Amino acid sequence: MTSEITLSVASSGADAIDADALVLGVYSSSEGASLAPSFLSAQTVEGLEAVLEDLGISGAADQVYRLPGVEDSAAKIVVLTGLGERSEDAATRANALRYGVGSAARQLAGCENIVVSVPTEDVDDVAAVAEGIAFGAFTDSQLKEKSAEKVKAPVSSAVIITDVETDAASSALERALILGEAVHHTRVLVNTPPSHLYPETFAQQAIERVKDLDDVSVRVFEPEELEAEGFGGIMGVGKGSSRGPRFVEVKYAPQDASTSVALVGKGITFDSGGLSIKPGAAMMTMKCDMAGAASVLNAVAAVAELGLPIGATAYLCLAENMPSGTATRPEDVLTMRGGTTVEVLNTDAEGRLVMADGLAYASEQNFDVILDVATLTGAQMIALGTRTSAVMGDDAIRQQIVDAAEAAGEDFWPMPLPAHLRPALDSQVADLKNIGSRFGGMLSAGIFLKEFVGSTDEGQIPWAHLDIASPAFNEESAFGFTPKEGTGQSVPTLVKFLETRAGN
Ligand code: BES
Ligand code: MN
Numbered sequence: 001m002t003s004e005i006t007l008s009v010a011s012s013g014a015d016a017i018d019a020d021a022l023v024l025g026v027y028s029s030s031e032g033a034s035l036a037p038s039f040l041s042a043q044t045v046e047g048l049e050a051v052l053e054d055l056g057i058s059g060a061a062d063q064v065y066r067l068p069g070v071e072d073s074a075a076k077i078v079v080l081t082g083l084g085e086r087s088e089d090a091a092t093r094a095n096a097l098r099y100g101v102g103s104a105a106r107q108l109a110g111c112e113n114i115v116v117s118v119p120t121e122d123v124d125d126v127a128a129v130a131e132g133i134a135f136g137a138f139t140d141s142q143l144k145e146k147s148a149e150k151v152k153a154p155v156s157s158a159v160i161i162t163d164v165e166t167d168a169a170s171s172a173l174e175r176a177l178i179l180g181e182a183v184h185h186t187r188v189l190v191n192t193p194p195s196h197l198y199p200e201t202f203a204q205q206a207i208e209r210v211k212d213l214d215d216v217s218v219r220v221f222e223p224e225e226l227e228a229e230g231f232g233g234i235m236g237v238g239k240g241s242s243r244g245p246r247f248v249e250v251k252y253a254p255q256d257a258s259t260s261v262a263l264v265g266k267g268i269t270f271d272s273g274g275l276s277i278k279p280g281a282a283m284m285t286m287k288c289d290m291a292g293a294a295s296v297l298n299a300v301a302a303v304a305e306l307g308l309p310i311g312a313t314a315y316l317c318l319a320e321n322m323p324s325g326t327a328t329r330p331e332d333v334l335t336m337r338g339g340t341t342v343e344v345l346n347t348d349a350e351g352r353l354v355m356a357d358g359l360a361y362a363s364e365q366n367f368d369v370i371l372d373v374a375t376l377t378g379a380q381m382i383a384l385g386t387r388t389s390a391v392m393g394d395d396a397i398r399q400q401i402v403d404a405a406e407a408a409g410e411d412f413w414p415m416p417l418p419a420h421l422r423p424a425l426d427s428q429v430a431d432l433k434n435i436g437s438r439f440g441g442m443l444s445a446g447i448f449l450k451e452f453v454g455s456t457d458e459g460q461i462p463w464a465h466l467d468i469a470s471p472a473f474n475e476e477s478a479f480g481f482t483p484k485e486g487t488g489q490s491v492p493t494l495v496k497f498l499e500t501r502a503g504n
Protein backbone atom coordinates (compact mmCIF):
# COMPACT_ATOMS: atom_id res chain seq x y z
CA MET A 1 0.00 0.00 0.00
CA THR A 2 1.07 3.58 0.34
CA SER A 3 4.17 4.31 2.30
CA GLU A 4 5.02 6.81 4.94
CA ILE A 5 7.71 9.23 3.93
CA THR A 6 9.76 11.52 6.14
CA LEU A 7 10.60 14.99 4.84
CA SER A 8 12.95 17.51 6.39
CA VAL A 9 14.92 20.61 5.47
CA ALA A 10 18.50 21.60 6.19
CA SER A 11 20.40 24.79 5.41
CA SER A 12 23.87 23.59 6.34
CA GLY A 13 25.80 20.39 6.78
CA ALA A 14 24.51 19.02 3.48
CA ASP A 15 27.93 17.57 2.65
CA ALA A 16 27.85 15.27 5.69
CA ILE A 17 24.40 13.74 5.11
CA ASP A 18 24.89 10.05 4.64
CA ALA A 19 22.19 9.37 2.04
CA ASP A 20 21.81 6.81 -0.73
CA ALA A 21 21.56 9.53 -3.35
CA LEU A 22 22.09 13.25 -3.82
CA VAL A 23 19.56 14.68 -6.29
CA LEU A 24 20.61 17.70 -8.36
CA GLY A 25 18.84 19.60 -11.13
CA VAL A 26 20.01 20.09 -14.70
CA TYR A 27 18.79 22.93 -16.92
CA SER A 28 18.63 22.55 -20.66
CA SER A 29 19.36 25.43 -23.04
CA SER A 30 20.46 26.03 -26.62
CA GLU A 31 24.03 26.34 -25.33
CA GLY A 32 23.82 22.91 -23.72
CA ALA A 33 23.01 21.52 -20.31
CA SER A 34 24.15 23.12 -17.05
CA LEU A 35 23.80 22.20 -13.40
CA ALA A 36 21.18 24.11 -11.45
CA PRO A 37 22.63 25.86 -8.36
CA SER A 38 23.26 23.51 -5.41
CA PHE A 39 25.49 23.36 -2.34
CA LEU A 40 28.31 21.77 -4.34
CA SER A 41 31.60 23.63 -4.77
CA ALA A 42 32.39 25.38 -8.03
CA GLN A 43 35.10 22.84 -8.69
CA THR A 44 32.78 19.84 -8.32
CA VAL A 45 30.17 21.51 -10.50
CA GLU A 46 32.79 22.13 -13.16
CA GLY A 47 33.78 18.47 -13.04
CA LEU A 48 30.19 17.31 -13.48
CA GLU A 49 29.37 19.84 -16.18
CA ALA A 50 32.41 18.74 -18.17
CA VAL A 51 30.89 15.29 -18.73
CA LEU A 52 27.19 16.17 -19.23
CA GLU A 53 27.32 16.30 -23.00
CA ASP A 54 29.31 13.08 -23.33
CA LEU A 55 26.86 11.31 -21.04
CA GLY A 56 23.95 12.46 -23.20
CA ILE A 57 22.45 14.54 -20.40
CA SER A 58 20.40 17.36 -21.91
CA GLY A 59 18.40 18.56 -18.91
CA ALA A 60 15.12 17.49 -20.52
CA ALA A 61 12.23 16.66 -18.20
CA ASP A 62 12.07 13.00 -17.13
CA GLN A 63 15.78 12.46 -17.88
CA VAL A 64 17.15 10.99 -14.66
CA TYR A 65 20.79 9.89 -14.62
CA ARG A 66 22.80 8.19 -11.86
CA LEU A 67 26.52 8.95 -11.48
CA PRO A 68 29.12 7.98 -8.88
CA GLY A 69 29.25 10.08 -5.70
CA VAL A 70 31.28 13.28 -5.47
CA GLU A 71 33.81 14.54 -2.92
CA ASP A 72 31.53 17.29 -1.55
CA SER A 73 28.87 14.88 -0.40
CA ALA A 74 28.65 11.76 1.73
CA ALA A 75 25.81 10.48 -0.49
CA LYS A 76 26.64 7.25 -2.33
CA ILE A 77 25.57 8.44 -5.77
CA VAL A 78 24.68 11.64 -7.56
CA VAL A 79 21.39 11.76 -9.44
CA LEU A 80 20.85 14.37 -12.12
CA THR A 81 17.26 15.18 -13.01
CA GLY A 82 16.15 17.35 -15.91
CA LEU A 83 14.38 20.63 -15.09
CA GLY A 84 13.98 21.79 -18.70
CA GLU A 85 14.78 25.37 -19.69
CA ARG A 86 15.02 27.76 -16.77
CA SER A 87 11.98 30.05 -16.88
CA GLU A 88 11.73 33.67 -15.77
CA ASP A 89 8.26 32.90 -14.41
CA ALA A 90 8.19 31.82 -10.74
CA ALA A 91 5.17 29.48 -11.08
CA THR A 92 6.67 27.76 -14.13
CA ARG A 93 9.94 27.29 -12.23
CA ALA A 94 8.16 25.79 -9.23
CA ASN A 95 6.22 23.42 -11.49
CA ALA A 96 9.46 22.31 -13.17
CA LEU A 97 10.90 21.55 -9.73
CA ARG A 98 7.81 19.57 -8.70
CA TYR A 99 7.91 17.57 -11.91
CA GLY A 100 11.68 17.05 -12.14
CA VAL A 101 12.32 16.21 -8.49
CA GLY A 102 9.15 14.10 -8.57
CA SER A 103 10.48 12.14 -11.53
CA ALA A 104 13.73 11.49 -9.65
CA ALA A 105 11.90 10.44 -6.48
CA ARG A 106 9.73 8.05 -8.51
CA GLN A 107 12.66 6.56 -10.43
CA LEU A 108 14.75 6.19 -7.28
CA ALA A 109 12.44 3.55 -5.80
CA GLY A 110 14.80 1.09 -4.10
CA CYS A 111 16.86 3.91 -2.51
CA GLU A 112 15.86 4.62 1.06
CA ASN A 113 17.22 8.09 1.77
CA ILE A 114 17.80 10.98 -0.58
CA VAL A 115 19.16 14.50 -0.26
CA VAL A 116 17.79 17.05 -2.70
CA SER A 117 19.74 20.17 -3.56
CA VAL A 118 17.95 22.27 -6.16
CA PRO A 119 17.47 26.05 -6.28
CA THR A 120 14.63 27.18 -3.98
CA GLU A 121 14.06 30.93 -4.02
CA ASP A 122 11.03 30.98 -1.76
CA VAL A 123 8.66 28.80 0.23
CA ASP A 124 6.61 28.02 -2.90
CA ASP A 125 9.69 26.39 -4.40
CA VAL A 126 10.27 24.35 -1.25
CA ALA A 127 6.60 23.30 -1.32
CA ALA A 128 6.93 22.24 -4.95
CA VAL A 129 10.04 20.15 -4.24
CA ALA A 130 8.37 18.54 -1.23
CA GLU A 131 5.22 17.76 -3.22
CA GLY A 132 7.26 16.28 -6.06
CA ILE A 133 8.97 13.93 -3.60
CA ALA A 134 5.70 13.07 -1.83
CA PHE A 135 3.84 12.39 -5.10
CA GLY A 136 6.76 10.53 -6.71
CA ALA A 137 7.57 8.23 -3.78
CA PHE A 138 4.72 5.82 -4.41
CA THR A 139 4.23 2.20 -5.33
CA ASP A 140 1.11 0.08 -5.07
CA SER A 141 1.44 -3.66 -4.63
CA GLN A 142 -1.83 -4.10 -2.76
CA LEU A 143 -2.80 -7.35 -4.53
CA LYS A 144 0.61 -8.85 -5.18
CA GLU A 145 0.68 -11.91 -2.94
CA LYS A 146 3.64 -13.87 -4.28
CA SER A 147 5.57 -11.13 -6.03
CA ALA A 148 5.36 -8.14 -3.70
CA GLU A 149 9.05 -8.32 -2.85
CA LYS A 150 9.92 -7.74 -6.51
CA VAL A 151 8.39 -4.27 -6.25
CA LYS A 152 11.05 -1.82 -5.12
CA ALA A 153 10.07 0.15 -2.05
CA PRO A 154 9.56 3.87 -2.63
CA VAL A 155 12.01 6.43 -1.24
CA SER A 156 11.26 6.69 2.48
CA SER A 157 13.07 9.82 3.57
CA ALA A 158 14.29 13.01 1.97
CA VAL A 159 16.24 16.05 3.16
CA ILE A 160 15.70 19.21 1.12
CA ILE A 161 18.65 21.61 1.19
CA THR A 162 17.37 25.19 1.28
CA ASP A 163 18.01 28.62 2.74
CA VAL A 164 14.31 29.35 3.02
CA GLU A 165 13.36 30.14 6.61
CA THR A 166 12.76 26.90 8.56
CA ASP A 167 9.32 27.61 10.06
CA ALA A 168 7.77 28.46 6.71
CA ALA A 169 9.54 25.53 5.08
CA SER A 170 8.33 23.14 7.78
CA SER A 171 4.69 24.00 7.26
CA ALA A 172 5.18 23.53 3.52
CA LEU A 173 6.55 20.04 4.24
CA GLU A 174 3.64 19.20 6.50
CA ARG A 175 1.19 20.29 3.83
CA ALA A 176 3.06 18.28 1.19
CA LEU A 177 2.77 15.14 3.32
CA ILE A 178 -0.97 15.63 3.78
CA LEU A 179 -1.42 16.30 0.08
CA GLY A 180 0.82 13.34 -0.77
CA GLU A 181 -1.26 11.01 1.35
CA ALA A 182 -4.45 12.27 -0.32
CA VAL A 183 -2.97 11.73 -3.79
CA HIS A 184 -1.70 8.26 -2.85
CA HIS A 185 -5.02 7.21 -1.37
CA THR A 186 -6.82 8.38 -4.50
CA ARG A 187 -4.44 6.37 -6.69
CA VAL A 188 -4.87 3.23 -4.60
CA LEU A 189 -8.66 3.49 -4.76
CA VAL A 190 -8.50 3.95 -8.53
CA ASN A 191 -6.12 1.01 -8.88
CA THR A 192 -8.28 -1.31 -6.77
CA PRO A 193 -10.06 -3.66 -9.17
CA PRO A 194 -13.85 -3.83 -9.37
CA SER A 195 -13.75 -7.30 -7.82
CA HIS A 196 -12.59 -5.59 -4.64
CA LEU A 197 -13.98 -2.06 -4.88
CA TYR A 198 -17.73 -1.70 -5.39
CA PRO A 199 -20.21 0.75 -3.90
CA GLU A 200 -20.47 -0.96 -0.52
CA THR A 201 -16.71 -1.38 -0.04
CA PHE A 202 -16.03 2.12 -1.38
CA ALA A 203 -18.40 3.49 1.27
CA GLN A 204 -16.48 1.52 3.91
CA GLN A 205 -13.22 2.94 2.60
CA ALA A 206 -14.62 6.45 2.90
CA ILE A 207 -15.57 5.85 6.54
CA GLU A 208 -12.13 4.41 7.22
CA ARG A 209 -10.34 7.30 5.52
CA VAL A 210 -11.81 10.01 7.74
CA LYS A 211 -12.55 8.16 10.97
CA ASP A 212 -9.83 9.90 13.00
CA LEU A 213 -10.39 13.40 11.63
CA ASP A 214 -11.91 16.20 13.70
CA ASP A 215 -15.11 17.90 12.50
CA VAL A 216 -15.77 15.23 9.86
CA SER A 217 -18.95 13.17 9.70
CA VAL A 218 -20.03 10.52 7.21
CA ARG A 219 -23.50 9.49 6.14
CA VAL A 220 -24.04 6.50 3.86
CA PHE A 221 -27.33 6.26 1.97
CA GLU A 222 -28.25 2.59 1.41
CA PRO A 223 -30.26 1.56 -1.68
CA GLU A 224 -33.58 1.55 0.21
CA GLU A 225 -32.96 5.11 1.33
CA LEU A 226 -31.93 6.19 -2.15
CA GLU A 227 -35.14 4.75 -3.52
CA ALA A 228 -37.24 6.47 -0.87
CA GLU A 229 -35.40 9.78 -1.27
CA GLY A 230 -35.84 9.93 -5.03
CA PHE A 231 -32.28 9.28 -6.23
CA GLY A 232 -33.52 7.91 -9.56
CA GLY A 233 -30.26 8.46 -11.41
CA ILE A 234 -28.04 6.54 -9.00
CA MET A 235 -30.68 3.80 -8.60
CA GLY A 236 -31.25 3.58 -12.35
CA VAL A 237 -27.54 3.15 -13.12
CA GLY A 238 -27.04 0.69 -10.25
CA LYS A 239 -30.06 -1.47 -11.11
CA GLY A 240 -28.24 -3.88 -13.39
CA SER A 241 -25.65 -4.86 -10.82
CA SER A 242 -25.86 -7.46 -8.08
CA ARG A 243 -24.06 -4.95 -5.89
CA GLY A 244 -26.34 -2.11 -4.85
CA PRO A 245 -25.45 1.57 -5.29
CA ARG A 246 -24.60 3.98 -2.47
CA PHE A 247 -24.49 7.74 -1.97
CA VAL A 248 -21.99 8.93 0.61
CA GLU A 249 -21.80 12.34 2.26
CA VAL A 250 -18.44 13.18 3.84
CA LYS A 251 -18.85 16.48 5.62
CA TYR A 252 -16.07 18.61 7.07
CA ALA A 253 -17.69 21.38 9.08
CA PRO A 254 -15.25 23.30 11.30
CA GLN A 255 -16.62 25.90 13.74
CA ASP A 256 -14.72 28.74 12.11
CA ALA A 257 -15.99 28.15 8.57
CA SER A 258 -17.28 31.29 6.89
CA THR A 259 -18.04 29.64 3.55
CA SER A 260 -18.67 26.14 2.30
CA VAL A 261 -18.11 24.17 -0.88
CA ALA A 262 -19.73 20.94 -2.10
CA LEU A 263 -17.65 18.52 -4.16
CA VAL A 264 -19.65 15.95 -6.08
CA GLY A 265 -17.71 12.98 -7.43
CA LYS A 266 -18.55 10.33 -10.05
CA GLY A 267 -18.07 6.93 -8.48
CA ILE A 268 -18.83 4.28 -11.10
CA THR A 269 -16.80 1.42 -9.66
CA PHE A 270 -16.96 -0.31 -13.03
CA ASP A 271 -18.41 1.02 -16.26
CA SER A 272 -19.28 -1.83 -18.63
CA GLY A 273 -21.57 0.56 -20.49
CA GLY A 274 -24.62 -1.34 -19.24
CA LEU A 275 -26.95 -2.65 -21.98
CA SER A 276 -25.32 -0.15 -24.37
CA ILE A 277 -22.30 -2.31 -23.68
CA LYS A 278 -18.77 -1.15 -24.46
CA PRO A 279 -16.46 -3.16 -26.73
CA GLY A 280 -13.98 -5.23 -24.70
CA ALA A 281 -11.01 -2.98 -25.28
CA ALA A 282 -12.91 0.14 -24.18
CA MET A 283 -13.84 -1.58 -20.91
CA MET A 284 -10.24 -2.27 -20.05
CA THR A 285 -9.64 0.87 -17.98
CA MET A 286 -13.14 1.30 -16.60
CA LYS A 287 -12.21 0.53 -13.01
CA CYS A 288 -11.01 4.14 -13.09
CA ASP A 289 -14.53 5.46 -13.49
CA MET A 290 -14.74 6.24 -9.77
CA ALA A 291 -11.73 8.56 -9.81
CA GLY A 292 -13.86 11.67 -9.29
CA ALA A 293 -15.38 10.22 -6.12
CA ALA A 294 -11.93 9.16 -4.87
CA SER A 295 -10.59 12.67 -5.53
CA VAL A 296 -13.35 14.54 -3.74
CA LEU A 297 -13.16 12.19 -0.74
CA ASN A 298 -9.44 12.79 -0.45
CA ALA A 299 -9.63 16.52 -1.07
CA VAL A 300 -12.05 16.84 1.85
CA ALA A 301 -9.88 14.57 4.02
CA ALA A 302 -6.83 16.71 3.20
CA VAL A 303 -8.63 19.96 3.96
CA ALA A 304 -9.75 18.51 7.32
CA GLU A 305 -6.19 17.40 8.11
CA LEU A 306 -4.96 20.89 7.24
CA GLY A 307 -7.64 22.32 9.54
CA LEU A 308 -8.73 24.89 6.96
CA PRO A 309 -11.47 27.30 8.09
CA ILE A 310 -13.85 26.31 5.31
CA GLY A 311 -16.74 23.87 5.08
CA ALA A 312 -16.15 21.17 2.48
CA THR A 313 -18.44 18.25 1.79
CA ALA A 314 -17.77 15.40 -0.61
CA TYR A 315 -20.69 13.60 -2.21
CA LEU A 316 -19.76 10.22 -3.63
CA CYS A 317 -22.18 8.97 -6.29
CA LEU A 318 -21.41 5.25 -6.23
CA ALA A 319 -22.82 2.61 -8.58
CA GLU A 320 -21.66 -0.24 -10.77
CA ASN A 321 -22.88 0.02 -14.38
CA MET A 322 -23.71 -3.51 -15.53
CA PRO A 323 -26.00 -5.16 -18.09
CA SER A 324 -28.51 -7.70 -16.80
CA GLY A 325 -32.19 -8.56 -16.75
CA THR A 326 -32.73 -5.85 -14.17
CA ALA A 327 -30.63 -3.19 -15.88
CA THR A 328 -32.01 0.12 -17.10
CA ARG A 329 -32.90 -0.17 -20.80
CA PRO A 330 -32.31 2.37 -23.54
CA GLU A 331 -35.62 4.32 -23.75
CA ASP A 332 -36.38 3.90 -20.04
CA VAL A 333 -37.25 7.15 -18.27
CA LEU A 334 -35.76 7.87 -14.83
CA THR A 335 -37.02 10.44 -12.35
CA MET A 336 -34.04 12.15 -10.82
CA ARG A 337 -33.66 13.74 -7.38
CA GLY A 338 -35.70 16.94 -7.58
CA GLY A 339 -38.21 15.51 -10.07
CA THR A 340 -36.61 16.07 -13.49
CA THR A 341 -37.31 13.14 -15.82
CA VAL A 342 -34.59 11.79 -18.11
CA GLU A 343 -34.98 9.49 -21.08
CA VAL A 344 -31.98 7.14 -21.12
CA LEU A 345 -31.03 6.58 -24.75
CA ASN A 346 -27.54 5.29 -24.06
CA THR A 347 -26.87 3.46 -20.82
CA ASP A 348 -23.16 4.17 -21.29
CA ALA A 349 -23.83 7.86 -20.61
CA GLU A 350 -24.36 6.86 -16.98
CA GLY A 351 -21.98 9.29 -15.27
CA ARG A 352 -24.25 12.26 -15.86
CA LEU A 353 -27.18 10.29 -14.41
CA VAL A 354 -25.52 9.60 -11.06
CA MET A 355 -24.00 13.09 -10.98
CA ALA A 356 -27.41 14.68 -11.61
CA ASP A 357 -28.68 13.25 -8.33
CA GLY A 358 -25.51 14.34 -6.53
CA LEU A 359 -25.73 17.89 -7.89
CA ALA A 360 -29.45 18.13 -7.09
CA TYR A 361 -28.88 16.92 -3.54
CA ALA A 362 -25.91 19.24 -2.97
CA SER A 363 -28.00 22.13 -4.30
CA GLU A 364 -30.50 21.60 -1.48
CA GLN A 365 -27.83 22.08 1.21
CA ASN A 366 -26.92 25.79 1.02
CA PHE A 367 -23.37 25.65 -0.30
CA ASP A 368 -21.73 28.78 -1.64
CA VAL A 369 -20.07 26.88 -4.48
CA ILE A 370 -20.54 23.46 -6.03
CA LEU A 371 -17.76 21.65 -7.89
CA ASP A 372 -18.15 18.31 -9.57
CA VAL A 373 -15.39 15.97 -10.63
CA ALA A 374 -15.95 13.10 -13.04
CA THR A 375 -14.33 10.79 -15.56
CA LEU A 376 -17.29 11.80 -17.67
CA THR A 377 -16.54 11.54 -21.39
CA GLY A 378 -14.27 9.89 -23.90
CA ALA A 379 -14.61 13.20 -25.74
CA GLN A 380 -12.39 14.81 -23.08
CA MET A 381 -9.51 12.62 -24.26
CA ILE A 382 -10.17 13.48 -27.90
CA ALA A 383 -10.32 17.21 -27.15
CA LEU A 384 -7.42 17.66 -24.73
CA GLY A 385 -5.30 14.52 -24.76
CA THR A 386 -4.22 12.34 -21.91
CA ARG A 387 -2.75 14.86 -19.46
CA THR A 388 -5.01 17.92 -19.59
CA SER A 389 -8.34 17.96 -17.81
CA ALA A 390 -11.22 20.21 -18.77
CA VAL A 391 -13.13 22.65 -16.62
CA MET A 392 -16.52 24.06 -17.57
CA GLY A 393 -19.12 26.15 -15.75
CA ASP A 394 -19.43 29.70 -14.46
CA ASP A 395 -16.70 31.98 -15.77
CA ALA A 396 -15.47 33.04 -12.33
CA ILE A 397 -15.29 29.57 -10.76
CA ARG A 398 -13.85 28.11 -13.93
CA GLN A 399 -11.04 30.69 -13.82
CA GLN A 400 -10.44 29.99 -10.12
CA ILE A 401 -9.97 26.31 -10.96
CA VAL A 402 -7.54 27.15 -13.78
CA ASP A 403 -5.57 29.40 -11.41
CA ALA A 404 -5.60 26.79 -8.62
CA ALA A 405 -4.37 24.16 -11.08
CA GLU A 406 -1.54 26.41 -12.27
CA ALA A 407 -0.43 26.95 -8.68
CA ALA A 408 -0.79 23.23 -7.91
CA GLY A 409 1.20 22.14 -10.95
CA GLU A 410 -1.71 20.44 -12.76
CA ASP A 411 -3.14 20.95 -16.25
CA PHE A 412 -6.73 22.15 -16.43
CA TRP A 413 -8.06 23.93 -19.50
CA PRO A 414 -11.21 26.09 -19.61
CA MET A 415 -13.92 24.87 -22.01
CA PRO A 416 -17.29 26.45 -22.95
CA LEU A 417 -20.89 25.33 -22.48
CA PRO A 418 -22.33 26.64 -25.77
CA ALA A 419 -26.06 27.38 -25.57
CA HIS A 420 -26.71 25.98 -29.05
CA LEU A 421 -25.93 22.45 -27.79
CA ARG A 422 -28.76 22.56 -25.24
CA PRO A 423 -31.77 21.84 -27.57
CA ALA A 424 -30.22 18.51 -28.63
CA LEU A 425 -30.85 17.32 -25.06
CA ASP A 426 -34.63 17.82 -25.42
CA SER A 427 -36.58 14.56 -25.35
CA GLN A 428 -39.93 13.66 -26.94
CA VAL A 429 -41.11 11.90 -23.83
CA ALA A 430 -39.23 13.33 -20.83
CA ASP A 431 -37.70 16.61 -19.65
CA LEU A 432 -34.28 15.64 -21.01
CA LYS A 433 -32.48 12.84 -22.77
CA ASN A 434 -29.08 11.69 -21.63
CA ILE A 435 -27.22 12.10 -24.93
CA GLY A 436 -27.06 15.12 -27.19
CA SER A 437 -25.14 16.21 -30.25
CA ARG A 438 -22.55 13.80 -31.63
CA PHE A 439 -20.05 16.65 -31.71
CA GLY A 440 -18.77 18.40 -28.61
CA GLY A 441 -19.64 15.39 -26.45
CA MET A 442 -17.76 16.72 -23.44
CA LEU A 443 -19.64 20.02 -23.61
CA SER A 444 -23.06 18.36 -23.98
CA ALA A 445 -22.35 16.35 -20.86
CA GLY A 446 -21.48 19.56 -18.99
CA ILE A 447 -24.68 21.22 -20.25
CA PHE A 448 -26.68 18.22 -19.03
CA LEU A 449 -25.13 18.53 -15.55
CA LYS A 450 -25.84 22.27 -15.41
CA GLU A 451 -29.58 21.45 -15.55
CA PHE A 452 -29.26 19.92 -12.07
CA VAL A 453 -27.41 22.77 -10.36
CA GLY A 454 -29.95 24.55 -8.18
CA SER A 455 -30.68 28.25 -7.78
CA THR A 456 -31.16 30.70 -4.95
CA ASP A 457 -32.57 34.24 -5.00
CA GLU A 458 -29.21 35.31 -6.36
CA GLY A 459 -29.44 32.99 -9.36
CA GLN A 460 -27.83 29.67 -10.10
CA ILE A 461 -25.39 28.43 -7.44
CA PRO A 462 -21.80 29.12 -8.57
CA TRP A 463 -20.59 25.86 -10.12
CA ALA A 464 -17.82 24.26 -12.14
CA HIS A 465 -17.55 20.83 -13.72
CA LEU A 466 -14.16 19.10 -13.97
CA ASP A 467 -13.89 16.34 -16.60
CA ILE A 468 -10.81 14.29 -15.68
CA ALA A 469 -11.64 11.25 -17.87
CA SER A 470 -8.19 10.67 -19.31
CA PRO A 471 -5.75 12.32 -16.85
CA ALA A 472 -7.20 10.33 -13.92
CA PHE A 473 -5.72 7.11 -15.30
CA ASN A 474 -2.30 6.80 -16.92
CA GLU A 475 -2.35 4.01 -19.49
CA GLU A 476 1.09 4.95 -20.82
CA SER A 477 4.50 4.99 -19.13
CA ALA A 478 5.04 6.75 -15.83
CA PHE A 479 6.19 10.39 -16.16
CA GLY A 480 7.25 13.12 -13.74
CA PHE A 481 5.78 12.23 -10.34
CA THR A 482 2.92 10.33 -12.03
CA PRO A 483 2.88 6.53 -11.91
CA LYS A 484 1.05 4.14 -14.21
CA GLU A 485 -2.69 3.64 -13.61
CA GLY A 486 -4.37 5.88 -11.00
CA THR A 487 -2.78 9.35 -10.96
CA GLY A 488 -4.61 11.30 -8.26
CA GLN A 489 -5.03 14.17 -10.69
CA SER A 490 -7.38 16.95 -9.46
CA VAL A 491 -6.69 16.41 -5.74
CA PRO A 492 -3.95 19.11 -5.55
CA THR A 493 -6.10 21.51 -7.60
CA LEU A 494 -9.16 20.96 -5.39
CA VAL A 495 -7.14 21.50 -2.22
CA LYS A 496 -5.56 24.67 -3.63
CA PHE A 497 -9.00 25.95 -4.69
CA LEU A 498 -10.36 25.37 -1.17
CA GLU A 499 -7.32 26.97 0.46
CA THR A 500 -7.76 30.05 -1.70
CA ARG A 501 -11.46 30.29 -0.87
CA ALA A 502 -10.64 29.86 2.82
CA GLY A 503 -8.35 32.87 2.51
CA ASN A 504 -5.13 30.91 3.06
N1 BES B 1 -16.73 6.48 -18.25
C1 BES B 1 -16.98 6.90 -19.58
C2 BES B 1 -16.02 7.99 -20.04
C3 BES B 1 -14.57 7.62 -20.15
C4 BES B 1 -14.05 7.17 -21.34
C5 BES B 1 -13.72 7.79 -19.06
C6 BES B 1 -12.71 6.86 -21.43
C7 BES B 1 -12.39 7.47 -19.15
C8 BES B 1 -11.87 7.02 -20.34
C9 BES B 1 -18.41 7.41 -19.71
O1 BES B 1 -19.33 6.85 -18.84
C10 BES B 1 -18.87 7.09 -21.08
O2 BES B 1 -18.97 5.94 -21.40
N2 BES B 1 -19.16 8.13 -21.86
C11 BES B 1 -19.62 7.96 -23.20
C12 BES B 1 -20.75 8.92 -23.40
C13 BES B 1 -21.50 8.72 -24.69
C14 BES B 1 -22.25 7.40 -24.65
C15 BES B 1 -22.46 9.87 -24.88
C16 BES B 1 -18.47 8.28 -24.13
O3 BES B 1 -17.74 9.23 -23.85
O4 BES B 1 -18.32 7.57 -25.12
MN1 MN C 1 -20.17 5.04 -19.58
Ligand code: ZN
Nearest residue numbers: 268271289351
Ligand atom coordinates in the same frame (compact mmCIF):
# COMPACT_ATOMS: atom_id res chain seq x y z
ZN1 ZN D 1 -18.59 6.13 -17.08
